[in-house]
Amino acid sequence: MESIVKFATVIGRTLAALVLSGAGAWAAQVAEVKFDQQGLQTLPDEQVAFNVQLRPGAEFKRETLDADVKRLYNTGNFADVVSEVENLPGDKVRITFKLRLKPRVKLIQFKGNVKYSAAELGKEVTVVEGGLLNDKALRESAQNLRKFYNDKGYTDNRVTPVVMPDEDGSITLTFQIEENLKLRVHDVTFEGAELFSQWDLRHSIANQYSYWNWLPFVNEYLNYGLLDRHELDLDRARLREKYHDKGYLDFKIDDVVLTPVPDDPEYVDLDFKITEGEPYKVGKQTIVGNTVFTEEELLPYLRLREGETFSSSAEQESVRGISARYGSLGYADMSCRPVRHEDFENKTVDIVYEITEGRKYFVRQVIITGNTETKDKVIRRDLVIHDGDPLDTRRIDVSRQRLLGMGYFENVEASAVGADALDEKDVVFKVQEKPTRYNFRIGAGASDISNFFGMAEISTDNFDIMNPGNWFYGGGQRMRIQGVLGIDNAGFNVDFVEPWLFDLPLRFEISGYMNMVDYDEWRENRVGFRTSLTRRIFDDFTSVTLGYKFEYVKINEVSHRFKDYMRENRQTDGQLVSQPSLTLERDTRDSLMDPTSGYNASLFGSVTPQFLGSSSNYYRLEAKGSYYYSFFDKAIVAMVGGKIGTVATVNRDKDVPIFERYFLGGSDSLRGFDYRSVSPTFGHGNNYGGQTMLQLTAEVTHPIWGPIRGAVFCDVGNAWKNSFEMDLSEINVGVGYGLRIRLPVINAPIKLDLAYPIVNNQDYESNKLRFHFNLGFSY
Secondary structure (H helix, E strand, O other): OHHHHHHHHHHHHHHHHHHHHHHHHHHOEEEEEEEEEEOOOOOOHHHHHOOOOOOOOOEOOHHHHHHHHHHHHHOOOEEEEEEEEEEEOOOEEEEEEEEEEOOEEEEEEEEOOOOOOHHHHHOOOOOOOOOEOOHHHHHHHHHHHHHHHHHOOOOOOEEEEEEEEOOOOOEEEEEEEEOOOOOEEEEEEEEOOOOOOHHHHHOOOOOOOOHHHHOOOHHHHOOOOEOOHHHHHHHHHHHHHHHHOOOOOOOEEEEEEEEEEOOEEEEEEEEEEEEOOOOOEEEEEEEEOOOOOOHHHHHHHOOOOOOOEOOHHHHHHHHHHHHHHHHOOOOOOOEEEEEEEEEOOOOEEEEEEEEEOOOOOEEEEEEEEOOOOOOHHHHHOOOOOOOOOEOOHHHHHHHHHHHHHOOOEEEEEEEEEEOOOOOEEEEEEEEEEOOOOOEEEEEEEEEOOOEEEEEEEEEEEEEOOOOHHHOOEOOOEEEEEEEEEEOOEEEEEEEEEEOOHHHOOEEEEEEEEEEEEEOOOOEEEEEEEEEEEEEEOOOOOEEEEEEEEEEEEEEEOOOHHHHHHHHHOOOOOOEEEEEEEEEEEEEOOOOOOOOOOEEEEEEEEEEEOHHHOOOOOEEEEEEEEEEEEEEOOOOEEEEEEEEEEEEEEOOOOOOOOHHHOEOEOOOOOOOOOOOOOEOOEEOOOEEOOEOEEEEEEEEEEEEEEOOEEEEEEEEEEEEEOOOOOOOHHHOEEEEEEEEEEOOOOOOOOEEEEEEEEEEOOOOOOOOOOEEEEEEEEEO
């Protein structure tokens, strides 16, 4: 009975409240607005009332009350906002806002900041010490601190506000900061290292001190010499491999200690604590798992010999040799794994080469996909793997590299996929053609040779002269139309190359040109064409070229100093040049633009006889070569080169035309001497060119920073008056230092050289420091 009474009472009160609230909402008037602020801290009622729309005398609306509650809460000053509505006689209501204020901020502090002081960081904080803890200001402060670090380049920063209450009801606000500074490597040491020098080990790892760090702006804007923790793990592997290559199989890194530099928290010292151990000798080597080849047939591929000091690189070379032997027969799934068995007491290591031969495969079909513009035959003729060949993975990779080298494709993917037969696979080359068919470039350049010039050209490496329906594109031919206009030169050139003449590996080239060059003493105009046929012989590195050139050469605008000489030697008459030539060349350089290894050597001979239409009878013989070698993982590149040549008339009593003679000096030949200043002279320094020349050069380049390399060089040479005659006592020598700058907008590196003639046998050429330069850009 008692429970029924209680239930009825609750229902009654609820209905009464609903009736009263409904009536109030319909026509009630606000009689009073009160603010009940709880806690030790309070705000003036006038300040709180400023955020409330309900006023005494106003009509009461529930939605206005809800908006007032939300508005009070959004001020950020209150931890809790609750409203109560009390009904009064006469359809009036009393509204009470129960408010619990946020605590006051007693102290603001920063923890974890090392790079920047609390005073610097405090400028970014909008929370006021002594004021209420405002949520909005707290969020803004944290965001401001993060932006402050981001703007300084420390994008990995973390800022976490932490609120700690005090006994008096106030709070202490702490900004926990993880700066994650861009730590830079200061010094690197290797404790326990004896086999290698400290310098050698420092330059074997990625985490190194950068000599650019002394520049003030580097710390703020450039990321050189930074500590890379991912690379630090790889540095351990690099050091281990370096020691294993010398046979130190017990080598280990006990610890890597990072010590901040006391005066600068952004720099750390790295100390690798290592134990070298002792070198191991090679014991017994065996090959297991082989059935296709006998052990005796595979042993010659092993690069280690019993009793020698072990070398991990020689071990890997042995693996590659064995794998290549199997791969040439089509064993594409073959694997060779060296297993070492160390004898720790005797310091010897036995090696077992475990071979898993797999199945022998043949190429069922070579499939090419993705070529919508380039003809299929253009791609296939550069492949070195074909239908029916053994599935040689090495030849697949060589074919892929050749296709990339064509210049037609952005990407080439090569894969071997299963075919119907168990012993066959299809080789698929998936090519992605470049989006632009023709390249249009404009550019400019300057040098101590040709002064300032501008250039414009249109070119393509995939021209097709027989396919106008496809805008002359897709045939694998090369075409270029170029115009040059400069202070000292001007020209127009049209070049066409067919790499496979009549679908044979015979390179055909033809060029037409009109060129003008202003020299100090005369102007030289040339109009003509040249053509050639080139065939590879013996291998991919050796070629023979049969060429022919026909041109008209006219010398005019001769200076007064040369007029008598030119008139006496009939050099101002226009002359025809009809010139067959033969070139034998071998080129093993790893790059044409930036070679670091290999050599280039060539022999050249040409004849210019009158019976073929030439104005004079003369011939030329030349030999030249260069050799490149690199050190320290291609960081240091050394080059030595030379050129020797002579040009002679059939009647040795006559001189060859002046435009065919040798002039040395300048950035492209003999640095330290002015352009074309090294040759025989008459009068006061009037150079008229030599008929025999010798030029030698040596250059060593080293890295400085990113795309910039330094170069130390020495040039030796001279040009002598008569054919087949030279006097080495008259040699000239220039030495100097320069910069090589590689930028993406240019095809060749910018060259800036300072050179001085330390041996000067050239008449009227002064001894002074000279600046040689060659730079340009294009878009």
